[in-house]
Structures are given as structure tokens and as C-alpha cells.
Amino acid sequence: MPVVLSFDGVAAGDRAEFWRDACMRTFVGVEPSGRPGEAIGGAVRAHEVDGLAVGDIAATAQSMTRTQRLVDDADAHYLLLAMQVHGAGGITQGDHRTRLDPGDCVVLESRRGFELDFTGSFDLWVFAFPQRLVRLSEQEQRRLAARRVDGRTGLAGVSRRALLDLAGNADELSRSQSAGALELANDLLVALLSEPLAESRRLAGSLQRTLPLRIKDHIDRNLADPGLDPAQVAAAFGISTRYLHKLFEPERETVAHYIRDLRLERVRLRLLDARFADRPISALAFDAGFGDLSGFNRAFKAKYGVSPRELRQAE
Numbered sequence: 674m675p676v677v678l679s680f681d682g683v684a685a686g687d688r689a690e691f692w693r694d695a696c697m698r699t700f701v702g703v704e705p706s707g708r709p710g711e712a713i714g715g716a717v718r719a720h721e722v723d724g725l726a727v728g729d730i731a732a733t734a735q736s737m738t739r740t741q742r743l744v745d746d747a748d749a750h751y752l753l754l755a756m757q758v759h760g761a762g763g764i765t766q767g768d769h770r771t772r773l774d775p776g777d778c779v780v781l782e783s784r785r786g787f788e789l790d791f792t793g794s795f796d797l798w799v800f801a802f803p804q805r806l807v808r809l810s811e812q813e814q815r816r817l818a819a820r821r822v823d824g825r826t827g828l829a830g831v832s833r834r835a836l837l838d839l840a841g842n843a844d845e846l847s848r849s850q851s852a853g854a855l856e857l858a859n860d861l862l863v864a865l866l867s868e869p870l871a872e873s874r875r876l877a878g879s880l881q882r883t884l885p886l887r888i889k890d891h892i893d894r895n896l897a898d899p900g901l902d903p904a905q906v907a908a909a910f911g912i913s914t915r916y917l918h919k920l921f922e923p924e925r926e927t928v929a930h931y932i933r934d935l936r937l938e939r940v941r942l943r944l945l946d947a948r949f950a951d952r953p954i955s956a957l958a959f960d961a962g963f964g965d966l967s968g969f970n971r972a973f974k975a976k977y978g979v980s981p982r983e984l985r986q987a988e
Contacts, residue, residue: 760795769819832865
């Protein structure tokens, strides 16, 4: 694997700027910052095989930050698999932070900012998979990002060693032999992540089964909001309105009708409740989320066969 970046031939006074420029341009760009009073530097060995970029980064203690500007300037996005070989560090992306020791692995999304922080010298292998070709859903990639995987034992250990072997011998492969390397690496990536992936999918399945109940609870708690409609409900759960309607197919009514009927029932029960006897009907309608009083009266009579006033007087 050819050395593509090192301090060979670089004057001592130029090394910090040289390293910073190189880190921002090599692989998925990051901005390095060293420890106060300590020299910063390192070396990168890199190779690309069948669309899979692989690099070995050996460097001094430092932080590496993928800033929003670097994310915005990127031409393509990758799912990064980082394998700690030497030294220890912390990796943060979004709300997730994990510590990496030798043998640990972690995935990161290049389309979001992240930070790597190493308190001492380190050696890190990085595999950059084109994000659109990774056989994991966007939700799975997001849930697994910055979560530590023990790559020393079990199937994760076998997969980690196979990936490192592929990386270490990539420059010896012929063109015909390297064809399919990305597919093979993809298989190994999924195998390495099999345990946290299974846990993630179990969690997703549990959340999916309870989603209709959670949506109904959201509607009930926000019924008084006149802006509550299918689009608002879908946005609150990060799903499309089309999928929201699909979830409500067992109800045999649309989401909008479900919300309207729930509002009507709330008003009906309060009209029958002596505690609300002095409360104007219009106020009860507005409290239930209706914004149009005449529309409320028509819908109420169509559903219950009497007007709100007639129901109250009958009591």
C-alpha cells in the first residue's frame, strides 16, 4: 500500500500547516488540532479498490473534527468504518460518544459532523464505503453511528481480521481480482455489525409495533391545537403522511376523520358533564381544537343526530 502522505521532505516549521491541509483534503476531510505545546503530525497510507477507499492513519495526539463546512463542501458521502489498532481515543457523532481501545470498531456518517479525540499517539484504519451502496438503511446507519463494536472476538472479530487482510493486500490484487471487493467488504461490514444491527432491528420492530399507539396518544394530547392535522402528526414522528394513512387503515377511517371524531366526542362528553354546564358551547368547541364554529355544529349534528344545544338541553 503506497504512502500517500508523510512528513518526509517537509520542513519542521511547515509540518503543522502541511498536516492540516492534508487532513482536510484526504479521505473524508477533517480539521486536525494538536495538544498545546506538542508537535502535531502523522502519516497516511491509502488505497482504493473497487470503489472502496481504505487508509491507515498513524499520528500524534490530536483531535480531528469534521466540521459542517467540510460536510457542505463534500461531493460524495460515505459510511466510515474505523478500526482502532493502537492507542485509545473518543469518537462523537450527534448524541453518541464512545471510547475506542485497540480492537474496537465504530461506524460514522460522513454527511454529519463528528469528532475524533486521541490523547496519545494512535493508529487507526478507516474504510470508506460509498453511502449509497451500503446495505444498511439510513435509519440503521444513523442508529449505529458512533456506537462501539468489540472487534476482538466472535463474528465481529472474524470480520475485522478479514477486512484488515483485504486492506493490507489490496495493492497486490489484479484488476480482475479486485472486482467485487466492495461487495465482499459490504458483506464483512454487515457481519461485523451483526450483533448491534440485530439489536437495532429488534428495537425498530418494537417501536414500529407501538407506533400507532404512540401516534394516537400524541393526537389525544394535542387535540386542542387547531393546527393538528395529518401533516403535523406525520412530521412529529418523522414519517410521511402516506405512511401515516397506511398505519390507520385498520381504523377504517382517515387520520383527519379520526381527529375530527375524537374532537366531537370530547365536546359531547363535556356537554353531558355537569362540571362544564356554565361553559359556552363555542368555548368547548374551541377547547377541543375546532376553529370553525359553523363547521363544528354541522359535523356534530351529522354524527349524533342532534345539535350541541339540543343535546345539552335534553340533559
